[in-house]
Amino acid sequence: MAYKVEKLKINYKTLEEFKRFKEYGLQELSMFEDLEANIIENDSASPFYGIYFGSLLVARMSLYRVEAKFDRYFDPPQDYLELWKLEVLPDYQGKGYGHALVDFAKSYGLPIKTNPRVKSQEFWAKVGFTSVHYDMERDLGENPIIWYPSGAAEQ
Amino acid sequence: MAYKVEKLKINYKTLEEFKRFKEYGLQELSMFEDLEANIIENDSASPFYGIYFGSLLVARMSLYRVEAKFDRYFDPPQDYLELWKLEVLPDYQGKGYGHALVDFAKSYGLPIKTNPRVKSQEFWAKVGFTSVHYDMERDLGENPIIWYPSGAAEQ
Numbered sequence: 496m497a498y499k500v501e502k503l504k505i506n507y508k509t510l511e512e513f514k515r516f517k518e519y520g521l522q523e524l525s526m527f528e529d530l531e532a533n534i535i536e537n538d539s540a541s542p543f544y545g546i547y548f549g550s551l552l553v554a555r556m557s558l559y560r561v562e563a564k565f566d567r568y569f570d571p572p573q574d575y576l577e578l579w580k581l582e583v584l585p586d587y588q589g590k591g592y593g594h595a596l597v598d599f600a601k602s603y604g605l606p607i608k609t610n611p612r613v614k615s616q617e618f619w620a621k622v623g624f625t626s627v628h629y630d631m632e633r634d635l636g637e638n639p640i641i642w643y644p645s646g647a648a649e650q
Numbered sequence: 651m652a653y654k655v656e657k658l659k660i661n662y663k664t665l666e667e668f669k670r671f672k673e674y675g676l677q678e679l680s681m682f683e684d685l686e687a688n689i690i691e692n693d694s695a696s697p698f699y700g701i702y703f704g705s706l707l708v709a710r711m712s713l714y715r716v717e718a719k720f721d722r723y724f725d726p727p728q729d730y731l732e733l734w735k736l737e738v739l740p741d742y743q744g745k746g747y748g749h750a751l752v753d754f755a756k757s758y759g760l761p762i763k764t765n766p767r768v769k770s771q772e773f774w775a776k777v778g779f780t781s782v783h784y785d786m787e788r789d790l791g792e793n794p795i796i797w798y799p800s801g802a803a804e805q
Contacts, residue, residue, distance in 0.1 A: 525784035579791030629680035636734030
């Protein structure tokens with residue numbers, strides 16, 4: 496089954512929907528405050544992408560393109576996507592929503608880095624991500640994993 | 651009650667003890683592999699500090715001094731401590747172990763930054779940490795909080 500991945504806009508409805516997700520944190524609170532204070536407009540662009548089941552947001556992730564000059568993960572250094580807060584609501588897990596979001600991220604043809612929760616290793620292995628060689632000064636408390644299209648390799 | 655905070659050495663015993671902690675991840679696996687392959691010696695230094703109750707490691711954290719030139723959190727930019735994997739075993743929580751570890755980190759007199767789990771906000775507020783202003787390009791999926799001695803301020 497093909498799911499439609501949508502770029503999410505920041506408005507009160509979306510921010511309310513975000514509260515259903517476990518990884519609701521400073522990023523969402525800051526969006527809410529900016530909206531309240533009219534620092535950002537209603538329906539501004541966001542780094543979030545999601546999938547709706549009917550009118551319910553059931554899966555989401557955040558994506559950001561990191562410029563090559565900041566790259567410390569790939570060889571040669573290049574633009575890559577940082578992916579975070581990939582999450583599917585409990586009742587909708589195991590139905591391919593997470594997979595569809597990752598496929599969407601891969602469709603940019605850029606390497607991807609993410610720092611998954613410890614319990615999600617199996618999922619990430621299935622979608623082709625592998626562990627980097629841990630570097631304390633760079634990775635600190637992270638457990639970075641990466642995926643790369645042909646042509647890119649780990650630093 | 652005063653607890654003794656010890657700098658932990660990397661050996662098979664310590665690495666076995668680390669398995670009791672939830673945030674066991676790539677960092678620990680990499681230490682284990684390096685030890686197995688003789689890339690690091692038994693009893694090498696580690697970024698971990700811990701507190702023992704008898705012979706049992708009941709609390710731990712990791713600390714790393716980030717140089718001023720990499721500082722994106724404090725104003726003026728300065729050396730600071732990154733703190734991660736602060737964790738107390740379930741049966742030992744609420745007895746001041748976490749607080750003792752944070753006090754130890756503060757004793758260096760440097761600003762501290764950490765990226766706590768979403769559920770631990772109350773603890774961090776109690777020990778004087780405050781949220782930064784979220785900056786997506788810098789913070790991505792993190793929820794950074796900081797503590798600073800007098801003289802340092804947020805960027």
